[in-house]
Amino acid sequence: MSSTAELRRIGLAAGLTAVGFTHAEPFTEARVTLVERKAAGLHGGMQFTYRNPERSTTPTRILESAQSLIVGAWPYRAPDPHVSTDRPQAEIAAYAWRDHYGSLKSALGEIAAALQADGYTARVVADDNALVDRAAAIRAGVGWAGKNSNVLVPGHGSWFVLGAVVTDAPLEHDQPVEPACGSCRRCLDGCPTGAIIAEGVVDARRCLAWLLQADGDFPIEFREALGTRIYGCDDCQVVCPPSRGSDVGMIGDEVTSLDLLELLTMDDEALLAAVGRWYIPKRDLRYVRRNALVALGNANVSGDNRTEAMDVLASYIGSDDMLAEHARWAADQLDASTPH
Ligand code: B12
Ligand code: SF4
Ligand code: SF4
Incomplete structure (x- = not known):
């Protein structure tokens, strides 16, 4: 029987640093933010979640019978001071040093498999335009919205990629965590x-x-x-x-x-x-x-x-x-x- 404790244990054992649970209601605040930022031109022509804010903020568009989201944070290594070589180097941001999204999806896939074994439907979404991943992580208590707009996991910071399992299983929800940027800027x-x-x-x-x-x-x-x-x-x-x-x-x-x-x-x-x-x-x-x-x-x-x-x-x-x-x-x- 899938319990939140068991599903969290599976996610953590698969390498996720944090796992949180939330309901599948629309992310109305994020939708308004997307629409407002697009109207103000802040999206700079980006498509992604800006293409169709209604779709990206409505989990039932991913799975009609959706009841819960299980959000996971996959860790990646923070950049080291650069190794000096005598040849000019092109810098790559740390999240792209290897296929972290692949690792994230397989870890979430283990949670989805446990739900499916119990007869539920479960879909993994990560970094596509189907869901506002940060808003989901914030509502599921995985981390807080930092002033740099990244989600920060308490005790670990923001070096994570985020994704979710959307399921028709009714699950208990976590509470959001307290933002902790304080007066830092x-x-x-x-x-x-x-x-x-x-x-x-x-x-x-x-x-x-x-x-x-x-x-x-x-x-x-x-x-x-x-x-x-x-x-x-x-x-x-x-x-x-x-x-x-x-x-x-x-x-x-x-x-x-x-x-x-x-x-x-x-x-x-x-x-x-x-x-x-x-x-x-x-x-x-x-x-x-x-x-x-x-x-x-x-x-x-x-x-x-x-x-x-x-x-x-x-x-x-x-x-x-x-x-x-x-x-x-x-x-x-x-x-x-x-x-x-
Ligand atoms: C579009 C996009 C971008 C755009 C725009 C980012 C932006 N900040 O708007 C660009 C290309 C610039 C970008 C850059 C990066 N991105 Co990006 N990106 C996305 C994408 C595809 C959609 C995000 C989106 O909808 N943005 C629109 C705004 C409205 O949403 P948001 O940024 O999530 O907004 C949150 C905050 O602004 C905050 N917020 C809103 N109002 C307020 C007010 C206050 C006071 C505060 C404190 C916070 C706050 O709450 C919002 C959540 O609802 C997601 C994947 C996805 N499908 O969700 C990845 C995603 C957000 N990106 C991610 C990453 C890793 C990055 C980079 C770190 C990559 C890099 N090293 O270059 C940078 C970070 C730059 C930054 N400071 O945001 C991760 C986030 C990881 C994390 N820990 O937060 C995501 C979730 C991808 C993933 N699945 O892991 N990204
Ligand atoms: S917002 Fe962050 S990712 Fe974008 S230019 Fe500034 S420091 Fe770089
Ligand atoms: S305000 Fe400080 S703690 Fe918050 S995201 Fe920015 S640098 Fe990090």
Whole structure:
């Protein structure tokens, strides 16, 4: 018989750090927030949960007979100070160092299997547009809504990916946890582009994590702030005191950064093998190269690497218009950073 205690035990044994239970009523507050932020332009053209707020905030759209949600938080390792190499590196945000969503879904799958064995219907949803994962985690008491808009798990911080099992099993609900940011505002002050415009409110038009995933040109005004990132941004979590010293994520087969010059000379097949798991706008690899060109312009490049970098950039100038423009920008940056 599925009890919350047994289901939580299964989730924790499968590697989740926190498991919480809530009812399947709509997330009306999140729906209003989505609609308001979209109307204010803060979504910066994002689709995801913004495409159809009603759908993403109504669990019965996932399972008509839904009664409960079981929300799980899968831990990932916080970034270490970067390993220094003599080659310019492309930074990858820690949540993308390996397929954490795959691990999250299998852990939630074990909870779903236990429910199914008892005759219930259970569906796993994680990081698709079917559900507002953070709002679900907050209502299920998995964590509190931080001012950086991430969900923070008490005692562990925010280095987690989130997902849920939607089921027709009637289960007891957990209570939300007390928000514990207090008077801290390090994330608001620490964001390199000032994207956290108010407590819990991210303006995607300024957020590097979104700009790296958006199509079109990388906005010129945020290129220097991008540094050498090519996928995701961790700054508003790195500065967050409750998220420091989190040690629950496992060390495994992770790719924590990529060699920028190699990445920029890979053919499509090799590039897809390296980054195909990522969200890439329109699945168009030019956007990965665009990001890498900006990163190279910001990298510390000297000696032989410099000659190689200038050759790589020259090979992009005269190619596709968008890439040529980003390559020219990067070459100018490297020129400006050369001691004359
Ligand atoms: C769109 C999206 C983004 C966008 C926009 C993020 C944003 N903050 O709006 C972009 C591309 C920028 C992004 C970036 C990141 N994302 Co994202 N993203 C999503 C996605 C697909 C939808 C989120 C959504 O609906 N946002 C709209 C707003 C309305 O909802 P929200 O951000 O959840 O809002 C919460 C807070 O704003 C808070 N809140 C609202 N009002 C107020 C007021 C106050 C005072 C306070 C304190 C809080 C608060 O409550 C809301 C919950 O209802 C979800 C997956 C999913 N299906 O849910 C992942 C998700 C939210 N992302 C996730 C992650 C890991 C990230 C990154 C850390 C990745 C990275 N390293 O680059 C960054 C973090 C940037 C940040 N500070 O948010 C995780 C969250 C993990 C966690 N612990 O919270 C999710 C849940 C994916 C997953 N399944 O694990 N993401
Ligand atoms: S992910 Fe980076 S750019 Fe976006 S809000 Fe956080 S610190 Fe700012
Ligand atoms: S940095 Fe401070 S204000 Fe921001 S989420 Fe962390 S604890 Fe909250």
